[in-house]
Amino acid sequence: MSGHIVPVRVYIAVFLALLFFTGLTTWVAFVDLGAMNTVVALAIAVTKMLLVVLIFMHLRYSPGLTKVVIVTSIFFLALLMSLTLADVFTRQWTPTPSGWGSPAPTSQNR
Amino acid sequence: MPDAASSSLHGEDAVLAGGHVHSPGLRHHFEDMDQQQEAGSLGMWIFLVTEIMFFGGVFAAYAVYRSLYLPGFEGGSRLLDIRLGATNTAVLIGSSLTMAMAVHSAQTGKKKALVTFLILTMMLGAVFLGIKYVEWSTDWTMGLVPGLHWAPVEEIHGNPPLGSVEMFFSFYFVMTGLHALHMIVGLGIMTVMTILSARGRFSPQYYAPIEVSGLYWHFVDIVWIFLFPLLYLIGGRY
Numbered sequence: 001m002s003g004h005i006v007p008v009r010v011y012i013a014v015f016l017a018l019l020f021f022t023g024l025t026t027w028v029a030f031v032d033l034g035a036m037n038t039v040v041a042l043a044i045a046v047t048k049m050l051l052v053v054l055i056f057m058h059l060r061y062s063p064g065l066t067k068v069v070i071v072t073s074i075f076f077l078a079l080l081m082s083l084t085l086a087d088v089f090t091r092q093w094t095p096t097p098s099g100w101g102s103p104a105p106t107s108q109n110r
Numbered sequence: 111m112p113d114a115a116s117s118s119l120h121g122e123d124a125v126l127a128g129g130h131v132h133s134p135g136l137r138h139h140f141e142d143m144d145q146q147q148e149a150g151s152l153g154m155w156i157f158l159v160t161e162i163m164f165f166g167g168v169f170a171a172y173a174v175y176r177s178l179y180l181p182g183f184e185g186g187s188r189l190l191d192i193r194l195g196a197t198n199t200a201v202l203i204g205s206s207l208t209m210a211m212a213v214h215s216a217q218t219g220k221k222k223a224l225v226t227f228l229i230l231t232m233m234l235g236a237v238f239l240g241i242k243y244v245e246w247s248t249d250w251t252m253g254l255v256p257g258l259h260w261a262p263v264e265e266i267h268g269n270p271p272l273g274s275v276e277m278f279f280s281f282y283f284v285m286t287g288l289h290a291l292h293m294i295v296g297l298g299i300m301t302v303m304t305i306l307s308a309r310g311r312f313s314p315q316y317y318a319p320i321e322v323s324g325l326y327w328h329f330v331d332i333v334w335i336f337l338f339p340l341l342y343l344i345g346g347r348y
Contacts, residue, residue, distance in 0.1 A: 005214065005217045005218065006214065006267065007277035008211070008214060011207060011210045011211060011214065012325075013205075014208070014210075015203060015204070015206075015207040018203045018206075019200060019203060022199045022200055022338075023196075023341060025338075025339055026192065026343065028338075028348050029192070029342075029344070029345075029347055030347055032348040035230075037343075037344055037348075038344045039191075041340075041343050041344050042339065044339070045243070045335050045336050045338075045339050048332075048335045049332050049335055049336070052206060052328050052331060052332055052335070053328075053332070055210075056207075056209070056210045056324075056328045057324070057325055057328045058151075058321075062148075062151065063148050063152075064125070065148075065152060066148070066151060066152050066155055069152065069155050069156060069159060070155060070159070071188060073159040073162050073163070074161075074162075076163065077163065077166045077302065078163055080163070080166050080167065081166070081169070081170050083172060084170045084173070084174060085170075085174065085177075088174050088177060088304075089177070090277055098122040100347055104172045109290050
């Protein structure tokens with residue numbers, strides 16, 4: 001009948017993996033990795049998200065159309081993030097054109 | 111849904127005039143139950159896409175302000191209780207398991223288990239909101255609520271400009287507040303699903319409402335999976 005029935009042991013395994021990653025990410029927050037702390041925290045979050053989406057939300061067993069919709073939404077989310085941050089991170093790369101007044105706005109006096 | 115149609119959703123397949131067998135839960139504009147189920151799930155996913163973009167806007171704003179006011183965001187993050195945050199993450203993950211088990215029970219036609227797992231899911235959701243309430247009360251007594259009660263009583267790590275810490279807590283309350291609002295909506299949905307399940311509205315042939323409610327619940331869990339590291343963990347606690 002309609003819908004793939006995932007075995008209970010798979011759900012339990014995913015649950016245990018999610019708990020493990022929650023413990024891991026909490027532990028690693030207290031370890032000094034410099035700038036990598038943020039990268040590791042987000043990488044673990046993405047891993048947990050994939051477990052939930054693929055198994056709990058049955059995406060792995062869903063038709064291609066559903067997968068295309070989700071990949072498209074991730075693409076637009078990436079556009080939103082990357083273009084916004086590209087603006088903010090590159091504002092200091094070029095001098096403020098003359099006549100625009102000074103000082104140029106910075107993060108401190110904005 | 112019209113009551114006349116839904117009342118016959120469970121029970122034996124009906125033989126229509128044409129002589130071919132239809133599941134009684136099948137709407138006439140679908141070919142078969144598989145197509146109907148897939149269309150319903152796809153529709154729910156499209157709604158969740160709008161939710162992804164909704165929360166995505168807040169996450170993008172968080173990324174921008176975090177990059178501009180990093181010391182304030184790290185100092186603010188350290189004022190949050192990481193044990194309560196981690197506990198709440200585990201609670202929500204547990205509720206996702208019970209939700210997945212509820213869908214499994216619906217698929218295998220175990221009505222009693224379905225109702226039990228839905229109630230367990232709601233209980234874990236309520237525990238999450240309870241812990242959140244404890245955290246918010248503590249924030250209030252510590253004077254960490256921008257606009258309403260902003261007078262931090264504790265020393266903030268690194269002594270960042272207070273305004274930037276206030277910005278962090280503005281994001282903290284907007285993000286956790288929007289998430290909690292989604293949890294409350296989820297509890298409402300689960301209440302309705304529990305009542306419908308207890309009335310025997312679902313069967314292995316027809317359980318689409320349980321499936322799409324589960325998609326919503328798991329989505330709200332995923333939002334928290336990202337909020338937990340962003341708000342609690344990356345404050346340089348080492």
